Amino acid sequence: xxxxxxxxxxxxxxxxxxxxxxxxxxxxxxxxxxxxxxxxxxxxxxxxxxxxxxxxxxxxxxxxxxxxxxxxxxxxxxxxxxxxxxxxxxxxxxxxxxxxxxxxxxxxxxxxxxxxxxxxxxxxxxxxxxxxxxxxxxxxxxxxxxxxxxxxxxxxxxxxxxxxxxxxxxxxxxxxxxxxxxxxxxxxxxxxxxxxxxxxxxxxxxxxxxxxxxxxxxxxxxxxxxxxxxxxxxxxxxxxxxxxxxxxxxxxxxxxxxxxxxxxxxxxxxxxxxxxxx
Numbered sequence: 001x002x003x004x005x006x007x008x009x010x011x012x013x014x015x016x017x018x019x020x021x022x023x024x025x026x027x028x029x030x031x032x033x034x035x036x037x038x039x040x041x042x043x044x045x046x047x048x049x050x051x052x053x054x055x056x057x058x059x060x061x062x063x064x065x066x067x068x069x070x071x072x073x074x075x076x077x078x079x080x081x082x083x084x085x086x087x088x089x090x091x092x093x094x095x096x097x098x099x100x101x102x103x104x105x106x107x108x109x110x111x112x113x114x115x116x117x118x119x120x121x122x123x124x125x126x127x128x129x130x131x132x133x134x135x136x137x138x139x140x141x142x143x144x145x146x147x148x149x150x151x152x153x154x155x156x157x158x159x160x161x162x163x164x165x166x167x168x169x170x171x172x173x174x175x176x177x178x179x180x181x182x183x184x185x186x187x188x189x190x191x192x193x194x195x196x197x198x199x200x201x202x203x204x205x206x207x208x209x210x211x212x213x214x215x216x217x218x219x220x221x222x223x224x225x226x227x228x229x230x231x232x233x234x235x236x237x238x239x240x241x242x243x244x245x246x247x248x249x250x251x252x253x254x255x256x257x258x259x260x261x262x263x264x265x266x267x268x269x270x271x272x273x274x275x276x277x278x
Contacts, residue, residue: 033101042164043171050272055151057236062143064208071123074207134182141176142194155269204247212248235265
């Protein structure tokens with residue numbers, strides 16, 4: 001069983017972290033120096049749990065509901081041609097800002113801000129956008145925090161206490177401020193208010209529905225990985241609020257989601273946790 005776990009873990013790690021994943025991980029965890037977050041901070045606990053697999057997919061689906069954010073992804077991202085590269089860059093950023101030295105974390109943030117300066121254009125509805133817009137950054141950030149926290153509380157091995165939930169949001173706000181988010185939420189109440197304030201701006205565009213179809217139905221995966229990924233997709237969809245389903249043409253099945261899908265999600269996340277613990 002140990003050999004099987006090691007093989008599965010190596011394959012999953014390679015997919016998420018990329019060919020240079022081991023070197024990147026060593027630099028993140030072994031380079032001496034001060035960190036942004038101490039070892040007992042909630043952010044380190046949440047981001048180490050396998051529930052992040054569900055959370056990441058849920059966040060992408062939610063973020064696509066903002067037409068300007070989705071236009072930036074559709075026009076400037078290579079998610080269709082290189083989805084694993086995009087995942088690897090995202091996981092590296094989360095890893096270094098959560099666990100890396102303060103110097104490396106700031107360098108990663110500076111690189112993201114540099115890239116954002118060059119991402120701008122016009123959405124299909126005629127509105128101009130730019131990736132560095134604090135308003136768009138705040139939407140992307142709020143959805144990430146909400147997704148990471150909700151999925152951890154549902155599927156994480158050790159859900160946070162109420163106080164630690166707020167502390168996690170505060171930890172994430174530290175990174176958001178450096179990225180360019182103005183006054184990010186630091187409590188659950190503030191996070192809920194932030195998300196509610198964007199509701200009037202959200203809608204399902206053809207680009208958003210295409211992205212959802214790609215993420216849920218067309219990811220480039222080997223045959224053996226498709227069944228577990230289908231469970232991952234169903235679990236991520238079940239974590240979306242009901243109002244977010246129809247704009248993306250996604251089903252709302254409350255009875256199945258409360259029973260079969262929830263149990264399957266727990267089993268999948270538990271399996272991923274076993275594989276990555278090797």
